[in-house]
Amino acid sequence: MAKFFLSYGYNLIIFFIISHLMSILGKLNPWNPSIPYEILSLNISSKLSTNSHAIKESSKDFGKIIQEILPAAVLYPSCVNDIIDLIQFSHDLSVPFHVAAKGHGHSIRGQAMAKNGVIVEMSSLNNNINNNENCGVRVSWDSGLGFYADVGGEQLWIDVLRSTLEYGLAPVSWTDYLYLTVGGTLSNAGISGQTFRYGPQISNVHEMDVITGKGELVTCSKDMNSELFFGVLGGLGQFGIITRARIVLDKAPTRVKWVRMLYDDFSKFTKDQEHLISIHHNGLDYVEGSLMMEQSSLNNWRSSFFSPSNQTEIASLLSKNKIMYCLEIVKYYDDQNANTIDEELKKLVKGLKYLGGFMFKKDVSFVEFLNRVRSGELELQSKGKWDVPHPWLNLFVPKSSIMHFHAAVFVDIILRQNKTAGPILVYPTSRKRWDDRMSTMIPEEETFYCVGLLHSSSGYKECKILDNQNEEILNYCDKVGLNIKQYLPHYKTKEDWIKHFGKKWNIFQQRKDLFDPKMILSPGQRIFN
Numbered sequence: 433m434a435k436f437f438l439s440y441g442y443n444l445i446i447f448f449i450i451s452h453l454m455s456i457l458g459k460l461n462p463w464n465p466s467i468p469y470e471i472l473s474l475n476i477s478s479k480l481s482t483n484s485h486a487i488k489e490s491s492k493d494f495g496k497i498i499q500e501i502l503p504a505a506v507l508y509p510s511c512v513n514d515i516i517d518l519i520q521f522s523h524d525l526s527v528p529f530h531v532a533a534k535g536h537g538h539s540i541r542g543q544a545m546a547k548n549g550v551i552v553e554m555s556s557l558n559n560n561i562n563n564n565e566n567c568g569v570r571v572s573w574d575s576g577l578g579f580y581a582d583v584g585g586e587q588l589w590i591d592v593l594r595s596t597l598e599y600g601l602a603p604v605s606w607t608d609y610l611y612l613t614v615g616g617t618l619s620n621a622g623i624s625g626q627t628f629r630y631g632p633q634i635s636n637v638h639e640m641d642v643i644t645g646k647g648e649l650v651t652c653s654k655d656m657n658s659e660l661f662f663g664v665l666g667g668l669g670q671f672g673i674i675t676r677a678r679i680v681l682d683k684a685p686t687r688v689k690w691v692r693m694l695y696d697d698f699s700k701f702t703k704d705q706e707h708l709i710s711i712h713h714n715g716l717d718y719v720e721g722s723l724m725m726e727q728s729s730l731n732n733w734r735s736s737f738f739s740p741s742n743q744t745e746i747a748s749l750l751s752k753n754k755i756m757y758c759l760e761i762v763k764y765y766d767d768q769n770a771n772t773i774d775e776e777l778k779k780l781v782k783g784l785k786y787l788g789g790f791m792f793k794k795d796v797s798f799v800e801f802l803n804r805v806r807s808g809e810l811e812l813q814s815k816g817k818w819d820v821p822h823p824w825l826n827l828f829v830p831k832s833s834i835m836h837f838h839a840a841v842f843v844d845i846i847l848r849q850n851k852t853a854g855p856i857l858v859y860p861t862s863r864k865r866w867d868d869r870m871s872t873m874i875p876e877e878e879t880f881y882c883v884g885l886l887h888s889s890s891g892y893k894e895c896k897i898l899d900n901q902n903e904e905i906l907n908y909c910d911k912v913g914l915n916i917k918q919y920l921p922h923y924k925t926k927e928d929w930i931k932h933f934g935k936k937w938n939i940f941q942q943r944k945d946l947f948d949p950k951m952i953l954s955p956g957q958r959i960f961n
């Protein structure tokens with residue numbers, strides 16, 4: 433009997449040792465040479481995972497083009513200090529590992545990935561919102577700034593909208609799609625049809641908390657640590673992880689008048705767009721536009737605007753014209769100007785040169801308008817057409833090049849090759865609301881166009897074809913000197929990045945040396961590594 437208990441107790445101890453080791457191994461793979469085992473002694477060890485499902489999920493993005501860039505581990509932070517601990521640990525190593533914040537993973541080309549490094553799943557902060565350290569969305573007012581919201585970098589813009597609307601307030605600058613994080617869009621610019629009037633989202637931030645590549649938590653603004661502030665805005669995640677942004681708010685309207693007009697002449701279309709964005713007093717709140725081609729226009733997330741009978745009319749016009757242009761405008765209103773809004777709008781569209789009979793109007797709530805892409809997304813999801821490769825190309829084209837761009841790219845390349853699938857956005861905006869100290873690169877001209885070739889492909893073969901077309905477009909613009917800039921940029925060589933940043937490259941590099949000297953952050957952008 434004693435013998436039995438001895439051997440039973442012995443086996444039990446061995447069992448416990450093995451299961452303890454296995455649980456450690458399950459959390460972090462000690463054989464992955466890029467992350468030292470000592471990381472398990474940190475307080476965050478229980479929030480790190482090397483589970484193969486977690487690794488796979490964290491290495492996916494909306495683009496579905498870059499595959500198999502696997503991190504060594506994923507951090508699910510419950511507070512800002514968890515991220516600080518992780519970065520400090522990496523920074524103190526003689527050979528640090530990479531760290532990438534992942535917002536909502538809506539990048540196209542692996543920008544939020546980190547091979548053999550650690551992905552920080554920012555959404556995990558939101559799951560721990562009761563933790564007092566986490567910011568969430570907090571609305572405040574002060575006499576200097578007026579109304580503003582302190583917002584966690586992990587917050588989705590749709591949640592920022594819902595929370596601020598509880599106070600009758602809303603941010604002023606938006607993206608077309610709201611299921612993107614605040615940290616993710618502020619790392620690029622955040623543009624939409626409101627940009628001409630209010631500036632991009634990066635121009636509507638008062639202050640931020642940022643964890644630098646040294647693991648320091650720094651509060652920055654125009655007047656405090658301004659080098660970090662301007663660097664981070666549009667900084668492609670290179671200088672720090674945004675954990676809080678203080679966003680400008682204004683009184684939210686309740687409803688919008690939403691109008692689309694069709695054109696068969698690009699010159700008339702762009703002249704009208706430029707005219708509309710130049711109206712300062714009592715002008716529009718949103719101006720965008722898109723190209724319409726037979727193959728792409730009536731089966732994408734923007735087409736839900738048109739009723740089935742509108743769609744039949746447009747289809748027959750398109751079969752004749754092959755390419756058309758759709759100007760899209762919005763004027764906000766509420767109870768106070770409900771009686772005069774139609775008259776105001778009539779004045780604004782007077783003299784525009786759209787095709788007679790091809791003006792379509794809607795009157796919807798402010799939220800329905802801002803969240804307009806969501807219904808299209810859900811429809812595409814239900815048809816299995818959302819979760820597909822997206823070889824997107826986003827460009828800023830100077831006003832002086834837009835006619836040339838139209839003839840050479842829209843007509844000669846895209847229309848002729850007949851390969852496009854997805855919306856093609858074209859709308860002007862103005863440099864006035866951008867601060868040149870921010871990292872985002874835009875053309876030198878006062879007015880420039882935002883062009884988005886938002887392709888969806890049915891599979892990898894088609895994706896490759898569209899990507900080759902993108903390459904052809906970029907090469908052409910380069911060859912003839914159209915002075916375009918890529919938005920959401922992606923380059924393969926350092927020389928291309930240096931060219932992209934032009935005269936700002938030196939400052940970009942100096943800021944990297946200052947705030948992330950060991951080049952730990954956002955390696956997926958492939959700028960410094």
Ligand SMILES: Cc1cc2nc3c(=O)[nH]c(=O)nc-3n(C[C@H](O)[C@H](O)[C@H](O)COP(=O)(O)OP(=O)(O)OC[C@H]3O[C@@H](n4cnc5c(N)ncnc54)[C@H](O)[C@@H]3O)c2cc1C
Nearest residue numbers: 535536537538539585607608609613615616622623669674
């Ligand atoms: C359907 C769709 C519609 C879109 N519409 C628009 C639009 O209208 N206007 C527009 O401007 N853009 C638009 N975009 C592009 C979008 O703004 C960018 O891709 C943005 O980066 C996505 O945010 P995210 O939270 O998914 O970022 P992620 O893809 O997760 O990350 C993007 C980059 O930012 C870094 N990052 C993430 N969080 C932080 C943080 N807290 N601090 C510092 N760095 C961070 C990442 O490391 C990575 O380098 C759209 C994208 C999609 C897929």
